[in-house]
Amino acid sequence: MATPYNHREIERKWKNVWDKKPVNVKDDKKPKYYCLDMFPYPSGSGLHVGHWRGYVISDVWSRYKLLNGYYIIHPMGWDAFGLPAENYAIKMGVHPAKSTAENVANIKKQINEIAAIYDWDMEVNTTDPEFYKWTQWIFVKMFKAGLAYEKEFPINWCPSCKTGLANEEVVNGACERCGTAVTKKNLRQWMLKITAYADRLLEDLNKLDWPEKVKKMQSDWIGKSYGAEIEFRVENSDKVIAVYTTRPDTLYGATFMVLAPEHEMAKDLATPETQKEVEEYIFKASMKSSVDRLQDKEKTGVFTGSYAINPINGEKVPIWLSDYVLADYGTGAIMCVPAHDDRDFEFAKKFNIPIIQVIAKDGKETELTEAYTGAGIVINSGEWSGKDSAILKKEAPEIIEKMGVGRKTTNYKLRDWVFSRQRYWGEPIPIIHCPHCGCVPVPEEELPLLLPAVESYQPTGTGESPLADMEEWVNTTCPVCGAPAKRETNTMPQWAGSSWYFLRYVDNKNKNELVSKEKAEAYLPVDMYIGGVEHAVLHLLYSRFYTKFLNDIGVINFDEPFHKLFNQGMINGKNGIKMSKSKGNVVSPDDLIRDYGCDSLRLYELFVGPPELDSEWDERGIDGVYRFINRLWNLVMENKDKPVKPTKEMIRLRHKMIYDITTRLESFSLNTVISGFMEYNNKMIEFAKKGGIDKETLETFTILLAPFAPHIGEEIWSQLGHERGVFENTWPKYDENAMKDEEKEVAVQINGKTKSVIKLPVDVTKEEALKAGKECLKDKIAGTIVKEIYVPGRIINIVVKP
RNA sequence: GCGGAUGUGGCGGAAUGGCAGACGCAGUAGACUCAAAAUCUACCGGGGGUGACUUCGUGAGGGUUCGAGUCCCUCCAUCCGCACCA
Numbered sequence: 001m002a003t004p005y006n007h008r009e010i011e012r013k014w015k016n017v018w019d020k021k022p023v024n025v026k027d028d029k030k031p032k033y034y035c036l037d038m039f040p041y042p043s044g045s046g047l048h049v050g051h052w053r054g055y056v057i058s059d060v061w062s063r064y065k066l067l068n069g070y071y072i073i074h075p076m077g078w079d080a081f082g083l084p085a086e087n088y089a090i091k092m093g094v095h096p097a098k099s100t101a102e103n104v105a106n107i108k109k110q111i112n113e114i115a116a117i118y119d120w121d122m123e124v125n126t127t128d129p130e131f132y133k134w135t136q137w138i139f140v141k142m143f144k145a146g147l148a149y150e151k152e153f154p155i156n157w158c159p160s161c162k163t164g165l166a167n168e169e170v171v172n173g174a175c176e177r178c179g180t181a182v183t184k185k186n187l188r189q190w191m192l193k194i195t196a197y198a199d200r201l202l203e204d205l206n207k208l209d210w211p212e213k214v215k216k217m218q219s220d221w222i223g224k225s226y227g228a229e230i231e232f233r234v235e236n237s238d239k240v241i242a243v244y245t246t247r248p249d250t251l252y253g254a255t256f257m258v259l260a261p262e263h264e265m266a267k268d269l270a271t272p273e274t275q276k277e278v279e280e281y282i283f284k285a286s287m288k289s290s291v292d293r294l295q296d297k298e299k300t301g302v303f304t305g306s307y308a309i310n311p312i313n314g315e316k317v318p319i320w321l322s323d324y325v326l327a328d329y330g331t332g333a334i335m336c337v338p339a340h341d342d343r344d345f346e347f348a349k350k351f352n353i354p355i356i357q358v359i360a361k362d363g364k365e366t367e368l369t370e371a372y373t374g375a376g377i378v379i380n381s382g383e384w385s386g387k388d389s390a391i392l393k394k395e396a397p398e399i400i401e402k403m404g405v406g407r408k409t410t411n412y413k414l415r416d417w418v419f420s421r422q423r424y425w426g427e428p429i430p431i432i433h434c435p436h437c438g439c440v441p442v443p444e445e446e447l448p449l450l451l452p453a454v455e456s457y458q459p460t461g462t463g464e465s466p467l468a469d470m471e472e473w474v475n476t477t478c479p480v481c482g483a484p485a486k487r488e489t490n491t492m493p494q495w496a497g498s499s500w501y502f503l504r505y506v507d508n509k510n511k512n513e514l515v516s517k518e519k520a521e522a523y524l525p526v527d528m529y530i531g532g533v534e535h536a537v538l539h540l541l542y543s544r545f546y547t548k549f550l551n552d553i554g555v556i557n558f559d560e561p562f563h564k565l566f567n568q569g570m571i572n573g574k575n576g577i578k579m580s581k582s583k584g585n586v587v588s589p590d591d592l593i594r595d596y597g598c599d600s601l602r603l604y605e606l607f608v609g610p611p612e613l614d615s616e617w618d619e620r621g622i623d624g625v626y627r628f629i630n631r632l633w634n635l636v637m638e639n640k641d642k643p644v645k646p647t648k649e650m651i652r653l654r655h656k657m658i659y660d661i662t663t664r665l666e667s668f669s670l671n672t673v674i675s676g677f678m679e680y681n682n683k684m685i686e687f688a689k690k691g692g693i694d695k696e697t698l699e700t701f702t703i704l705l706a707p708f709a710p711h712i713g714e715e716i717w718s719q720l721g722h723e724r725g726v727f728e729n730t731w732p733k734y735d736e737n738a739m740k741d742e743e744k745e746v747a748v749q750i751n752g753k754t755k756s757v758i759k760l761p762v763d764v765t766k767e768e769a770l771k772a773g774k775e776c777l778k779d780k781i782a783g784t785i786v787k788e789i790y791v792p793g794r795i796i797n798i799v800v801k802p
Numbered sequence: 803g804c805g806g807a808u809g810u811g812g813c814g815g816a817a818u819g820g821c822a823g824a825c826g827c828a829g830u831a832g833a834c835u836c837a838a839a840a841u842c843u844a845c846c847g848g849g850g851g852u853g854a855c856u857u858c859g860u861g862a863g864g865g866u867u868c869g870a871g872u873c874c875c876u877c878c879a880u881c882c883g884c885a886c887c888a
Binding site for chain 1 (some may be wrong): 803805806807808813815816820821824825826827828841865867868869870878881882883884886887888
């Protein structure tokens with residue numbers, strides 16, 4: 001009996017070997033392949049089996065590419081600024097710098113248990129001044145390019161996190177982090193003009209090999225629409241109100257107009273009779289939170305008392321105020337066509353405003369019980385009547401433009417990025433407020449602007465950051481005129497560092513540049529990015545924006561950061577419940593590694609289910625892969641020294657194995673790769689029982705398995721008598737001819753139902769096959785044969801009529 | 803409301819339009835053992851039949867096809883995203 005497989009000893013052995021001699025070393029003669037994980041924020045609770053999955057996938061892919069002859073860039077770092085780290089620090093009563101350092105050390109230890117080929121020489125930490133120097137530098141460059149600007153307006157405010165939030169951080173009216181309902185707060189903010197890149201961010205999605213879902217989420221988030229701005233003159237006044245519409249074809253049906261309560265003209269439109277009511281409505285709207293605004297299904301509104309003139313037909317239309325119109329989209333005012341817009345219909349019904357149908361499916365006016373939003377024939381529209389509404393929709397903007405009452409235009413849902421946070425644990429925004437010169441950036445040579453140590457880092461809740469209390473830090477002099485001036489006290493959001501960290505890995509010790517031209521050209525951009533889907537419109541959009549900006553100012557020579565993206569599914573606890581400390585269903589990898597070994601856990605992480613879907617963790621399932629490893633070990637131990645001449649069947653098995661594993665791996669069907677290993681292992685055991693299995697097949701299996709289970713891969717490879725490591729091989733190639741069977745089992749059917757199975761040579765002719773098929777079914781064919789079908793190697797189907 | 807994904811044994815899941823349930827977990831029986839664990843062997847969707855067999859079966863209902871889990875249409879359920887963006 002051979003020595004049983006001892007995972008503890010063998011895994012320790014190979015970890016030591018790799019520490020001394022890593023399997024992936026820098027080699028500029030090889031093509032590079034950059035495989036990146038979304039870097040973690042170092043929380044105090046550590047990793048669970050769900051976090052492992054993404055890291056295992058990226059390591060398997062990296063090692064596969066390594067065997068295909070690439071030099072692999074596979075770095076890891078820490079997204080250590082931001083609310084999670086700071087909230088943890090406040091909870092535990094320690095300084096964020098200290099708790100962050102401890103958590104990084106802890107998680108690094110856990111990540112090393114995965115045995116991934118991370119290159120720790122490339123490690124970055126967003127809280128390291130040598131790193132955030134460049135985060136600040138990018139901000140200064142954006143400021144100089146006019147892309148960072150100050151603005152005071154009511155922003156999304158999380159009362160629990162006590163900070164402002166970007167639109168992307170508000171989910172269903174609640175804070176993305178803590179779930180607290182978001183309120184509005186009027187604050188002076190630093191903004192980044194991401195809208196200046198809206199078109200490029202939208203169009204360049206086409207270049208990306210990303211999941212369609214993520215591309216769609218980004219394109220919906222950018223939300224480009226095509227339409228027209230149309231000017232309505234206010235009756236008895238020289239005021240003009242512009243509205244934005246995507247349906248200029250319905251202009252004749254506009255029977256009223258609605259302005260957002262925040263619209264600059266809202267108050268002025270009130271007449272003495274309506275003034276009180278209008279002011280009340282405006283006040284009430286200003287008090288509403290975004291959650292209230294979402295939840296109020298019933299439309300509210302107030303008539304201003306003024307009328308506008310529809311420019312196409314000179315009709316008088318009443319001007320209303322309602323909070324269903326958003327102030328910061330389009331012009332903050334809309335023309336309302338109740339017959340062809342659901343919201344306008346609802347509003348018109350409630351306030352008894354006339355409804356005029358201008359589009360009919362078949363050209364005939366009908367009684368409308370709801371808005372008709374589809375296309376059709378234009379009616380009741382003067383000289384436009386009779387046209388096809390879809391065509392008119394495209395023509396109308398030009399007609400309006402010629403009339404001098406508007407123009408063709410586009411709009412975006414995307415808003416500029418609220419970039420300042422009223423919190424301590426972030427990069428200080430490197431701006432100095434000078435009473436004479438205004439906003440002046442900290443000179444580039446003075447960066448990094450260090451985050452000062454403060455005694456109280458708790459958020460103040462006042463809209464000021466804790467830095468505001470540090471007089472000696474806040475008070476400074478203007479770098480331009482030397483006058484006394486004050487520092488900006490807001491900090492950057494967590495997304496600041498993560499928007500560009502992947503660029504820094506390849507040149508993380510460069511004191512003079514964010515990344516050198518040579519290294520950027522040699523190693524960037526990222527070829528494969530692996531992480532969860534939760535960042536679809538946050539980190540992934542921001543990173544694209546940063547990359548495009550850095551490309552524009554000549555730092556890098558590409559404008560998309562991540563060529564291919566893979567979103568792994570989550571691993572949940574029993575009954576699909578998300579793993580969390582409070583639910584008590586967190587499965588830690590530590591015990592599993594002790595009992596089953598790293599290789600078993602790596603295999604099981606992939607075997608649980610398709611990598612792109614969420615999976616349920618079943619504790620007992622890992623026994624299956626553990627048994628597989630042991631059976632493989634026993635097979636190798638019992639057969640490695642037997643000289644077995646490979647038979648045709650063994651050679652066929654070997655090539656089929658390479659083919660199956662490679663095609664499944666290439667299509668990222670990693671769960672079926674693992675089941676493939678089990679299948680082929682079982683087949684090799686069958687051969688072994690009948691006399692033996694040849695060494696080359698065992699070797700091939702070992703190389704294929706090595707990226708998935710590297711310890712046992714190395715160990716078996718060395719047991720098979722090799723001095724050099726298993727990763728010094730190249731990925732095996734299959735030969736199509738060698739994997740072809742001589743005979744195939746063919747199902748014989750009558751009317752599509754299998755009645756028998758026969759073995760046929762693969763080169764049999766159709767006639768011979770059908771003859772053999774009919775021969776074996778001769779007792780069962782009752783009636784006349786109407787059709788005979790033969791699909792080589794698969795089925796014979798005899799179609800019979802009774 | 804709009805958009806997307808998913809739906810297959812007791813469970814996780816496999817199936818270029820061609821033998822549904824690969825692979826694994828759990829389970830049943832047997833071998834080994836004083837015994838247990840581990841391991842090995844066999845079985846393992848439902849109904850019917852002693853049996854070679856037969857019949858039903860991939861969320862529901864239609865359709866296309868010699869043949870449908872797979873393609874088309876209409877629903878249902880679950881999950882995710884967006885949500886007054888004019």
